[in-house]
Amino acid sequence: MPSLPRRLLSHILPLATVTLLAGCAIAPPRTDDPLEKFNRKSYAFNMALDTHVLRPVAVGYTKVTPKPVQTGISNFFTNIKLPISIANSMLQARPSDAITDTGRLLINMTVGLAGFFDPATHMKIPLKETDFGITLARWGVPEGDFLMVPLLGPSTMRDVLQYPVDGYLFDPLSYFERNHKFHWGQYYIPEVVYFIQMRAQLLDADSFLKSAYDPYAFVRDAWRQTRLNKLYDGNPPADVMLRLQQGQGSNSQNNNFDPAELLKEQQQWEQKQKQQNNSGTPSGNP
Template sequence: MFPPLRSLLPRRGLALLAAVLLAGCAIAPPRTDDPLQKVNRKVYAFNDTLDKAVLRPAAVGYRKVTTPGMRRSVNNFFTNIELPVTVANNLLQARPSQALGNTGRFFINLTIGVGGLFDPATKMGLPLQTTDFGITLARWGVPDGDFVMLPLLGPSTVRDMWRYPVDGYFFDPLSLIAQNHGFNFGEYYLPQVLYVISMRSQLIDAEGFLQTAYDPYAFLRDAYRQRRLYMLYDGNPPAEVIEKMQGVDQPGFDPDELLEQQKQWEQQHATSKPAPAKD
């Protein structure tokens, strides 16, 4: 079984952009821990080209024919139907209280929220807290490994890439339905196509952040790593962990010097720099 189609959305997301801001303004050291950078950049360029040719035009059209309320309901539905993935990983992480809370959130939105179209659980004090099999592996001590840019799937690491087959095959409700029902004309993919378009439409307003970045690939790579760090520590990573990742814990830290080193490193190793997307 292939990963759910909604996973094929390039992760140029609001969450990644927000993670950069949450992690502070310190300058990160040159990323010499990206040995696959040459290949990763080519894959990034491919994903970006696909996004401009297919996903973004579809998302723009989707926004034109829907209202904000309709789009919010669609997003609420798919967010809620994915909660069993989080609950399963809560249990694998030996976190029964989180599993119980997310189970409650799922059933409240499924019933009171009219099938998940609305989100009364958040107003009742049950905020959305997602996790996945990559975070499960991290909690049991598996190192993240090299950063990899996956075709269609977007940024990941050697560890995190396992969340696609494991979560997609064993825990995803839509995938389980497809495994146990016959579909003659690919009906299984229709709701997932809608989900991908819905998610991509949410990113249009945030595109300016990526377009104005000095190096969009490096921005996305480091934002992904920071987002995963925040997920691992439930949004509150220790200060020393952040400082280590950003390099500010090193003796003689000089942000101006590191910024210059960062520019030199990226200029030496960049093979291409995608042009900004246009409407």
């Protein structure tokens, strides 16, 4: 499956994670993580790969690539991946979202010069991104345990299925790769450029993750709540949020995302758990 390397590389932990951190306020850490031992090892592997390979490449890319070019590349890949959202919107019985994304795709690929510009946003046409994991959720498939997949990053037993399905069936780049044979693997060039651009966009957010008392817990809970917000179009029911947060207080209803304040809350919560564990006091729910 030619598309698989891009699906792996483009969703390496820091790419998927820090993007999600900016999506919404994040619930305090959860305690229901039965695969935590494996997940932490996978997280450590992903972070080592990012530290020694991905981040240095992204830093070099930003130094030699002008900002307008970076923006154009980002626009192109956002547009070229819209068929993934269009197909899943139809599978979710959301034809209006599919029509909206189709309109964006047509406008940006024509007026926007093959998608390198984004006139659709200036025309106030919203972006309705979705994926096969959300489709399964809308079909009633339970999410299963949280899973930190090597190379892929944070996911669940349900959501991890989006990678082979979206990457093979709905991704135009996958179709292009399967139907064009190159002697030197030139078809991977778009894949490489894509994940480098994605990683470069996240460089400014690295400090928040590095400053976390427990980066793994911060990543896990950031991903979980952002995924929940995406599933419910940014407005999850109060009872669902309560179950996610396990009765803990949170600034999740605040639409003004403040990473510094969020990081402070997460550090305080984790420090409290550490103190309780050191004193031998059962932690339970704080």
